[in-house]
Amino acid sequence: xxxxxxxxxxxxxxxxxxxxxxxxxxxxxxxxxxxxxxxxxxxxxxxxxxxxxxxxxxxxxxxxxxxxxxxxxxxxxxxxxxxxxxxxxxxxxxxxxxxxxxxxxxxxxxxxxxxxxxxxxxxxxxxxxxxxxxxxxxxxxxxxxxxxxxxxxxxxxxxxxxxxxxxxxxxxxxxxxxxxxxxxxxxxxxxxxxxxxxxxxxxxxxxxxxxxxxxxxxxxxxxxxxxxxxxxxxxxxxxxxxxxxxxxxxxxxxxxxxxxxxxxxxxxxxxxxxxxxxxxxxxxxxxxxxxxxxxxxxxxxxxxxxxxxxxxxxxxxxxxxxxxxxxxxxxxxxxxxxx
Amino acid sequence: xxxxxxxxxxxxxxxxxxxxxxxxxxxxxxxxxxxxxxxxxxxxxxxxxxxxxxxxxxxxxxxxxxxxxxxxxxxxxxxxxxxxxxxxxxxxxxxxxxxxxxxxxxxxxxxxxxxxxxxxxxxxxxxxxxxxxxxxxxxxxxxxxxxxxxxxxxxxxxxxxxxxxxxxxxxxxxxxxxxxxxxxxxxxxxxxxxxxxxxxxxxxxxxxxxxxxxxxxxxxxxxxxxxxxxxxxxxxxxxxxxxxxxxxxxxxxxxxxxxxxxxxxxxxxxxxxxxxxxxxxxxxxxxxxxxxxxxxxxxxxxxxxxxxxxxxxxxxxxxxxxxxxxxxxxxxxxxxxxxxxxxxxxxxxxxxxxxxxxxxxxxxxxxxxxxxxxxxxxxxxxxx
Numbered sequence: 001x002x003x004x005x006x007x008x009x010x011x012x013x014x015x016x017x018x019x020x021x022x023x024x025x026x027x028x029x030x031x032x033x034x035x036x037x038x039x040x041x042x043x044x045x046x047x048x049x050x051x052x053x054x055x056x057x058x059x060x061x062x063x064x065x066x067x068x069x070x071x072x073x074x075x076x077x078x079x080x081x082x083x084x085x086x087x088x089x090x091x092x093x094x095x096x097x098x099x100x101x102x103x104x105x106x107x108x109x110x111x112x113x114x115x116x117x118x119x120x121x122x123x124x125x126x127x128x129x130x131x132x133x134x135x136x137x138x139x140x141x142x143x144x145x146x147x148x149x150x151x152x153x154x155x156x157x158x159x160x161x162x163x164x165x166x167x168x169x170x171x172x173x174x175x176x177x178x179x180x181x182x183x184x185x186x187x188x189x190x191x192x193x194x195x196x197x198x199x200x201x202x203x204x205x206x207x208x209x210x211x212x213x214x215x216x217x218x219x220x221x222x223x224x225x226x227x228x229x230x231x232x233x234x235x236x237x238x239x240x241x242x243x244x245x246x247x248x249x250x251x252x253x254x255x256x257x258x259x260x261x262x263x264x265x266x267x268x269x270x271x272x273x274x275x276x277x278x279x280x281x282x283x284x285x286x287x288x289x290x291x292x293x294x295x296x297x298x299x300x301x302x303x304x305x306x307x308x309x310x311x312x313x314x315x316x317x318x319x320x321x322x323x324x325x326x327x328x329x330x331x332x333x334x335x336x337x338x339x
Numbered sequence: 340x341x342x343x344x345x346x347x348x349x350x351x352x353x354x355x356x357x358x359x360x361x362x363x364x365x366x367x368x369x370x371x372x373x374x375x376x377x378x379x380x381x382x383x384x385x386x387x388x389x390x391x392x393x394x395x396x397x398x399x400x401x402x403x404x405x406x407x408x409x410x411x412x413x414x415x416x417x418x419x420x421x422x423x424x425x426x427x428x429x430x431x432x433x434x435x436x437x438x439x440x441x442x443x444x445x446x447x448x449x450x451x452x453x454x455x456x457x458x459x460x461x462x463x464x465x466x467x468x469x470x471x472x473x474x475x476x477x478x479x480x481x482x483x484x485x486x487x488x489x490x491x492x493x494x495x496x497x498x499x500x501x502x503x504x505x506x507x508x509x510x511x512x513x514x515x516x517x518x519x520x521x522x523x524x525x526x527x528x529x530x531x532x533x534x535x536x537x538x539x540x541x542x543x544x545x546x547x548x549x550x551x552x553x554x555x556x557x558x559x560x561x562x563x564x565x566x567x568x569x570x571x572x573x574x575x576x577x578x579x580x581x582x583x584x585x586x587x588x589x590x591x592x593x594x595x596x597x598x599x600x601x602x603x604x605x606x607x608x609x610x611x612x613x614x615x616x617x618x619x620x621x622x623x624x625x626x627x628x629x630x631x632x633x634x635x636x637x638x639x640x641x642x643x644x645x646x647x648x649x650x651x652x653x654x655x656x657x658x659x660x661x662x663x664x665x666x667x668x669x670x671x672x673x674x675x676x677x678x679x680x681x682x683x684x685x686x687x688x689x690x691x692x693x694x695x696x697x698x699x700x701x702x703x704x705x706x707x708x709x710x711x712x713x714x715x716x717x718x719x720x721x722x723x
Contacts, residue, residue: 041551184412184640185578185617185622186616186640187640188620188622189619189620190636190637193636211549213550214621214629217623237626238626255550257554257557257580257582257584258583262583262603265561268554268558269554272521272552
C-alpha cells in the first residue's frame with residue numbers, strides 16, 4: 001500500500017464572481033521513500049491540492065479522500081491533523097522568510113516544534129536535536145547559529161532552516177511547495193542536494209510541487225502534470241520526458257528554450273489557461289490544443305492507461321498512434337490568442 | 340578592503356580592457372562604469388560612510404542589432420547596470436557613450452530626446468502598469484509626452500502597435516487588470532516600442548511568466564527585433580533563456596563582469612569557474628542529461644556588496660582559488676588562445692575539458708576575510 005493515496009479530490013471556493021473549481025477529481029499515490037513531482041502552471045491547482053490534504057485550506061468545499069498511512073485526512077478533526085502535520089508530514093514553502101517567525105531565534109522555533117509534538121523531550125535534548133538538524137542541512141557552525149534570528153540568514157540558508165524544521169520529527173512525507181523558486185540557481189542546486197541527501201538517509205517520501213521541468217527531471221521518480229485542476233498525465237520520470245502522451249505535456253516541453261537551437265523560434269502553447277470559474281465543457285486544454293477535434297470540445301476525457309503501460313496514464317481522447325496524431329494536428333500559425 | 344571606501348575606488352587592475360573592434364561602431368559603449376549607493380550605517384551617529392558597490396568598473400560594448408545577454412545571481416548588479424545605461428540612475432564614475440554621444444552626465448532635460456531611443460521592459464507586468472489607466476492611454480503616453488500627433492492619429496498608432504505585439508486592438512479601452520500576465524508584458528512592450536527606440540533593455544521580461552507564455556513573449560521579442568532592427572540588452576537569471584536569445588553573453592558577479600563571450604563560445608569554452616558553476620547548476624529538463632552531468636556545488640552564497648572580498652571577488656566560493664586570488668583583482672582580458680571577443684577575468688581560468696569538480700581551493704584560512712563570508716566555513720570544499 002502506498003504511503004499516501006489520494007482519490008477523487010475536489011476543492012471548490014465560493015467567490016463573489018462564482019464558484020472557483022480549483023481541484024477537480026485529483027487522484028495520485030505516493031510510495032514510501034519516493035519523490036512525486038506535481039507540475040503545472042499558475043492556477044493549475046497543484047498547491048491547493050496538497051494544502052487541502054494537510055487541512056490547510058479554509059472556506060472551501062472539499063470532497064474525496066486522502067489516506068495517509070492508513071488514516072483518512074479529509075474531514076479529520078483538527079487535533080488529528082495537528083498531530084499529523086509536522087510529525088508525520090513535514091512541509092516547506094516557497095518563501096522561507098514568511099514561514100519563519102521573525103521574533104524568535106530559529107533554534108527556539110525548531111525546539112518549540114519538537115516539544116509541541118513530544119512533550120517528554122527535555123529542552124536540552126530538543127536543542128541538541130535542533131543543532132544536529134541544522135548541521136545536517138548544511139548550515140555551518142550550527143551550534144552558534146541556532147541562536148540567530150531568521151533575518152540573519154540568507155534566502156538559501158532560511159530554506160535550509162525550513163527543511164531542518166520540516167525534518168525535525170523524521171516525517172514519513174515531506175511536501176515541498178516550490179521550495180527553490182525564490183532562490184538563485186547555484187543556491188537551488190545546494191538546496192535540492194540537501195533534499196536528496198536527506199531522502200537517502202531517512203527514506204522520506206517527497207511531494208515536490210514545481211513549475212520547473214528542469215527540477216522535475218533532476219528530482220522526481222514519478223510525475224503528475226496538472227492543468228486547470230485536473231491531472232493531464234501521470235508517468236514515471238523517464239516516460240514523461242521521453243514518451244509523453246498528452247499534448248499539454250508535449251507543449252510544455254516544447255516551449256522550453258533549451259529544447260530548440262539557440263536563436264530558433266520557440267514553440268509556445270497558444271493562448272492562456274482557462275478561468276477556473278468558467279471552464280470549457282470538454283477537455284480543459286482543448287481551446288489551446290493543436291490536436292483538438294470535436295469530441296474534445298464536448299466530453300471530458302478520463303485519465304486512462306496509454307501505450308499499454310499501466311504506470312502511464314493520460315487524460316486525452318487522442319490516439320496514441322503517431323500517424324493518427326499527426327493527421328489530427330491542426331497547423332495553426334501560432335495563433336497566439338488574445339483575451 | 341576597508342568598509343569606509345568611498346564610491347568608485349577601484350583597487351588593483353585598472354587595465355583598459357581590449358575593446359572589441361569588429362568594424363561596426365558600437366551603439367553603446369560603457370567605460371569603467373561604477374555605481375554605489377550609500378547605505379544607512381547600523382551605528383547611530385555615523386552615517387553615509389558605507390557604500391553598496393552595486394556595479395564596479397564595468398566596461399562593455401553593444402553592437403547595433405545584436406542581443407547582449409546579461410546574467411548573474413541576485414545582487415550581482417545586473418539590474419543596476421541596466422538602470423545606469425537607461426540613465427535612470429546617475430553614474431558614480433565612468434562613462435556611457437550612446438551612438439557616439441557621451442550621455443553619462445546629461446541632465447534630465449538633456450536625456451529627454453534620448454529617452455525615445457533607449458527604452459526598458461520590466462520584469463513585473465503587474466507593477467509596471469498603472470491599474471487605473473486604460474491600456475490605450477498607457478501605450479499612447481510616449482506620443483503624448485513627446486508631443487506627437489493629434490488624438491485621432493495617436494489612437495490609430497496605438498492600435499497598430501497593439502496589433503504588432505499580438506494584442507487585440509479592440510481592447511484599447513480595457514484596464515490592465517483585464518489582461519493576463521503574458522498580455523501585460525505585451526502592453527509593456529508596446530509602450531516601450533511606441534517611439535521606435537533603437538535599443539531596448541529587457542530586465543527579466545519573462546521571469547514572472549509561466550513557461551508556455553514565456554515562449555510566446557520570447558518569440559515576440561525576436562520578431563520585433565527583426566522587424567525594427569532593435570538592439571537588445573537582455574537581463575535574466577535564467578541561463579537557458581539568455582542562451583536562447585543572446586548573440587553574446589556577459590556574466591556578472593558582485594558588480595564585476597567576470598566573463599563575456601559569444602553565446603556558443605561561452606557554453607563550449609567556459610573559462611571562468613563561476614560561469615562553469617552557473618552552467619552546471621542549471622536544471623535541464625532531460626532526465627539522462629540530469630543524471631550524468633557534472634555537478635559543481637558552490638559553497639556559500641554571494642557575499643555582501645557592501646564589503647566585497649579582496650582580490651578576485653569570487654575567491655571565497657571558487658573551487659580553483661589560490662593564494663594570489665585573494666590579493667589580485669584580475670582584469671577582464673583574453674585568456675589562452677581565445678578570440679578577441681572572449682574575455683575572462685580570472686587568474687586561473689579553466690582549460691577546455693578541465694574537470695572542475697575535482698578542484699579544491701588552496702588558500703590559507705587566515706587569508707580570507709571571514710567577516711565578508713556569510714553562512715559558510717571558508718574552506719569547506721566541494722559538495723555539502
